[in-house]
Amino acid sequence: MGGGGPPRGGFVHKSQAVKALKETMQSGHRTGLPGLLLEYFKPREQLPQGTELRKKKKPVPFSGVAQYVPLFAGPQDPEEDTSEPKPRLFRNPELNLQCRLNTETKQEKQIRLSEWQREEVGSAL
Incomplete structure (x- = not known):
């Protein structure tokens, strides 16, 4: 009459529960985590080195302000409103x-x- 299932009434003794837990946790890993959880923490393969992606930056050429000089106000331009602000x-x-x-x-x-x-x-x- 002794089957492998839990006894009548659903009661499981503490020692049986611990034994069943140990059996499910036996993965050979020192943490005792099951294999499915260890899969989540397995390191990925290393990314390839990106040496071919690194391009040398072209230097920005120096430029002066000569192209912007005509945009400044000259002596012949009317002055801005210099009245006293309210x-x-x-x-x-x-x-x-x-x-x-x-x-x-x-x-x-x-x-x-x-x-x-x-x-x-x-x-x-």
């Missing part, structure tokens, strides 16, 4: 003295958007 709007008044950025502040953006919305509403009527 004061910037900042929450902190000290930033007016410190900030030299040409981007608009949050307050200036709010004013610009509210004026734009007024224009849109006025043109829709």
Whole structure:
């Protein structure tokens, strides 16, 4: 009557479970991992050396700025607007003295958007 399966009720003694686990883990490897898991950690073959892929870089020739000189402003060209810029709007008044950025502040953006919305509403009527 003694079959190879688990006894009635599905109970397996601890020693039997350990024995079955050891049998499945016997792969000859010092970690005891099964062969299927060892396949994942097997090193791949070495990549071929890329000596034929390395090409010598061509040096970039030196060039001067002579081709760009006509793009600069000359003495006969009109000057840019040198009028005094309007004061910037900042929450902190000290930033007016410190900030030299040409981007608009949050307050200036709010004013610009509210004026734009007024224009849109006025043109829709």
